Amino acid sequence: MKAAIDRLLLGADATGEPNSQSLRLANRHGLIAGATGTGKTVTLQRLAEQFSDAGVAVFAADIKGDLCGLGAAGAPQGKIAERIASMPWLNHQPQAYPVTLWDVHGRSGHPLRTTLSEMGPLLLGSLLQLTDSQQAALYAAFKVADREGLLLLDLKDLKALLAHLKAEPQLLGEDSALFTGASSQALLRRLATLEQQG
Numbered sequence: 001m002k003a004a005i006d007r008l009l010l011g012a013d014a015t016g017e018p019n020s021q022s023l024r025l026a027n028r029h030g031l032i033a034g035a036t037g038t039g040k041t042v043t044l045q046r047l048a049e050q051f052s053d054a055g056v057a058v059f060a061a062d063i064k065g066d067l068c069g070l071g072a073a074g075a076p077q078g079k080i081a082e083r084i085a086s087m088p089w090l091n092h093q094p095q096a097y098p099v100t101l102w103d104v105h106g107r108s109g110h111p112l113r114t115t116l117s118e119m120g121p122l123l124l125g126s127l128l129q130l131t132d133s134q135q136a137a138l139y140a141a142f143k144v145a146d147r148e149g150l151l152l153l154d155l156k157d158l159k160a161l162l163a164h165l166k167a168e169p170q171l172l173g174e175d176s177a178l179f180t181g182a183s184s185q186a187l188l189r190r191l192a193t194l195e196q197q198g
Helices: 040-053 078-085 116-128 132-148 155-167 169-178 181-196
Strands: 007-012 018-022
Touching (some): 116 132
């Protein structure tokens, strides 16, 4: 069993002396910035590991999948093994950490439940790989939903809104030029494809 952790090890100074921060003060805002290859992801991994060792649940929005490797013990080799060896203060012991991944499909991870209103037009447009004109039409539809207080829970709600706006274009107001028949039809086709994929 590991000893209780009361400090987070952040790195070392030029003399090799470790720099750390009290765990009880680790609820402040922080920023990790640097050029590619300077260790931002590794720093985040180390912080997540140390928080986990201290019994603190960690939530990480890991869009690129860089942090999911925490779930398995590493086997450092080559330059990474050399770098670890050059930092004896790190006291690195490869081990696996508990990881639960959110899964939009709910098949191989914790199901992610969200509404289309919460996703918003930018994320949904990216998911659907929309063209600029289709994205503009989607923004116009979401603007109407926001203005009218309509909650878009699922694809069925959005499809109904798009069909309603196609029949009643005056509801779009100044955005009616963004909502062409072709772009609304293309949006409906994309939504139908997404629906078929589950």
